Amino acid sequence: MNEITNMVMTATNSVMASTNLPAAAATGFKGTVFNGLDVVVIIAFALCMLAVIVYSMMKKNESGKDYFLSGRDANWLQIGSSIYSSNIGSEHLVGLAGAGFVTGMAMAHWEMQGWVILILGWLFVPLYDRMKVFTMPEFLELRFSRGSRNILSLLTIASLVLTKIAATIYAGDVVIRTLLNVNTVNIFGYHMDVFWAIALGLAFTTGVYTIVGGLRVIMYTSVLQAPVLIIGSMCILYSALRVLGHGSLMEGWHTTLTTVGDNVHLIRSAKDPEWPWPAILPGAAIIGFWYWCTDQYIVQRVLAGKNQKESRRGTILAGFFKLTPVFIFLVPGMVAFALTKDQSAHFVTSGDQAYTSLVAQILPHGLRGIVACGMIVALMASLGSKFNACATLFTMDFYREWYPNASGRMEVHMGRIATAVIVFVGICWVLVIKSLHSNLYEYLQSVQGYLSPAIVVLFVFGVFWKRANATGALWSFSVGVLAGFARLAADIILRNDTKVVTDLKDQLYHQAITLEQYNSAIAPIKAKAGILWYLWDIHWLYYCQILLVVTAVLMVVISLMTKAPDPKTVKFTYYGATPEEKAVTRASWNKWDVILSLLVVALCILFYIKFW
Numbered sequence: 070m071n072e073i074t075n076m077v078m079t080a081t082n083s084v085m086a087s088t089n090l091p092a093a094a095a096t097g098f099k100g101t102v103f104n105g106l107d108v109v110v111i112i113a114f115a116l117c118m119l120a121v122i123v124y125s126m127m128k129k130n131e132s133g134k135d136y137f138l139s140g141r142d143a144n145w146l147q148i149g150s151s152i153y154s155s156n157i158g159s160e161h162l163v164g165l166a167g168a169g170f171v172t173g174m175a176m177a178h179w180e181m182q183g184w185v186i187l188i189l190g191w192l193f194v195p196l197y198d199r200m201k202v203f204t205m206p207e208f209l210e211l212r213f214s215r216g217s218r219n220i221l222s223l224l225t226i227a228s229l230v231l232t233k234i235a236a237t238i239y240a241g242d243v244v245i246r247t248l249l250n251v252n253t254v255n256i257f258g259y260h261m262d263v264f265w266a267i268a269l270g271l272a273f274t275t276g277v278y279t280i281v282g283g284l285r286v287i288m289y290t291s292v293l294q295a296p297v298l299i300i301g302s303m304c305i306l307y308s309a310l311r312v313l314g315h316g317s318l319m320e321g322w323h324t325t326l327t328t329v330g331d332n333v334h335l336i337r338s339a340k341d342p343e344w345p346w347p348a349i350l351p352g353a354a355i356i357g358f359w360y361w362c363t364d365q366y367i368v369q370r371v372l373a374g375k376n377q378k379e380s381r382r383g384t385i386l387a388g389f390f391k392l393t394p395v396f397i398f399l400v401p402g403m404v405a406f407a408l409t410k411d412q413s414a415h416f417v418t419s420g421d422q423a424y425t426s427l428v429a430q431i432l433p434h435g436l437r438g439i440v441a442c443g444m445i446v447a448l449m450a451s452l453g454s455k456f457n458a459c460a461t462l463f464t465m466d467f468y469r470e471w472y473p474n475a476s477g478r479m480e481v482h483m484g485r486i487a488t489a490v491i492v493f494v495g496i497c498w499v500l501v502i503k504s505l506h507s508n509l510y511e512y513l514q515s516v517q518g519y520l521s522p523a524i525v526v527l528f529v530f531g532v533f534w535k536r537a538n539a540t541g542a543l544w545s546f547s548v549g550v551l552a553g554f555a556r557l558a559a560d561i562i563l564r565n566d567t568k569v570v571t572d573l574k575d576q577l578y579h580q581a582i583t584l585e586q587y588n589s590a591i592a593p594i595k596a597k598a599g600i601l602w603y604l605w606d607i608h609w610l611y612y613c614q615i616l617l618v619v620t621a622v623l624m625v626v627i628s629l630m631t632k633a634p635d636p637k638t639v640k641f642t643y644y645g646a647t648p649e650e651k652a653v654t655r656a657s658w659n660k661w662d663v664i665l666s667l668l669v670v671a672l673c674i675l676f677y678i679k680f681w
Contacts, residue, residue, distance in 0.1 A: 523549025
């Protein structure tokens with residue numbers, strides 16, 4: 070459901086609903102958000118960004134390797150910062166803070182996944198480095214078949230263009246509209262909804278420097294963006310807790326815990342209709358593994374590393390960075406909720422605008438400008454990464470197949486054309502979905518969650534089981550994809566009944582109604598849905614787990630019943646490294662890499678213990 074599926078759904082639904090509301094009406098505050106000091110800070114930051122962009126473009130893009138993988142010369146700081154900046158998008162600036170406002174710690178499972186990023190660095194980086202692949206679908210062709218490559222590439226491009234790009238543009242509207250506190254802009258005497266100016270401006274500006282600079286410009290600017298966003302967001306948390314605690318941080322934190330009550334807990338009852346722990350823990354791990362270890366959007370950053378050492382250390386840095394969103398986005402949303410309950414704080418917001426309202430109402434001037442810059446460039450970094458990932462997939466998975474003798478310059482040229490087309494299509498799709506029912510668009514995004522189990526099976530078995538073959542991969546992947554779309558179809562068909570059933574389940578959980586009353590109330594819906602009911606009436610994360618098991622069984626059974634793969638494909642598995650390649654991998658890490666990795670895992674465990 071962003072860069073993590075469920076949160077993107079929350080973000081998108083919130084954003085689309087908010088585009089019809091004036092900023093002042095949505096947040097309840099009036100007046101100018103920025104003053105002269107903020108403007109100076111914003112201009113200074115923009116000049117720094119421009120300088121970094123110009124510097125990054127001093128190295129010419131002579132080949133696909135230069136344009137799509139930054140010449141494979143990225144260091145650990147660039148890799149870790151870029152992974153983090155690419156991850157921080159609409160689902161964080163809008164969805165995660167809003168989720169903290171409404172549900173407390175429930176969404177933290179998707180954020181405390183620094184340990185999954187370590188799997189990318191320790192297990193997959195050596196394999197990807199040996200194979201020198203440009204894309205994740207390319208790995209599937211080397212290991213299995215061209216068919217598997219085509220399916221994954223097409224699904225990834227469609228997913229990025231039709232859901233993630235649009236969600237990021239919509240989130241930009243929520244962020245900028247709330248910060249500027251305006252609803253219309255005057256362009257040549259014509260009053261235009263500020264949404265269109267923001268959407269077009271964000272997509273066009275990001276598209277221009279991505280088209281010209283490729284991945285290198287994204288990697289370089291991330292080094293500036295990541296610390297600004299983290300430091301600025303910590304200032305938000307600090308200021309909000311002080312306001313809530315009337316000058317005392319500890320009092321502010323205590324008030325937050327008291328106000329949110331049981332929502333401070335990560336682990337909810339197995340009978341909870343929305344957050345049952347048997348669904349959340351395995352389900353979040355499945356989607357996290359897909360996102361961090363196999364998604365082109367993220368993995369492309371480690372493919373750009375100078376060597377295994379830089380790529381692995383980049384993932385370790387990203388693992389530490391990934392521990393921060395809970396504290397700089399979700400917890401501030403919880404604090405914002407507590408502030409709305411404290412009459413003396415005079416703070417007004419809704420869940421959707423929780424994070425941005427803190428910037429506009431709590432932070433002192435100067436810091437407002439810095440944090441606003443961090444928020445906007447985070448959206449631009451996320452958007453630029455999506456543009457570049459789509460262009461990489463099209464150029465390297467399709468164009469290079471059609472024109473195998475194309476020169477490096479032609480690959481760069483085609484990459485720029487592909488990026489421009491994707492920017493245009495993304496903007497056009499935003500215009501289309503602006504007229505769609507918000508729930509329909511929300512469900513379109515859920516397809517990523519339903520497809521991730523099949524992708525996980527493909528990569529896990531492809532890497533760690535030598536007997537997995539092309540036939541097993543293609544059939545299990547195809548069945549997994551079709552089953553995912555079947556659930557998506559059921560979600561869309563029954564979308565008008567979702568709230569009714571959810572409310573009934575919540576009443577049943579809280580013993581407001583009996584089981585007999587629940588069964589009687591859902592009987593008409595169940596009759597109308599027919600066989601779809603049994604597909605739909607499963608928690609979506611349980612459905613992900615079922616898909617994982619089904620596709621895994623299919624992979625094993627079909628692979629064993631059909632011809633064994635060519636022995637040459639073993640070199641594309643975890644076991645295929647030569648003694649020389651194993652020596653290179655061993656020389657790429659030392660005790661500090663191990664210690665820091667274990668520290669990331671320990672911090673994840675401590676967080677679960679604290680908020681269990």
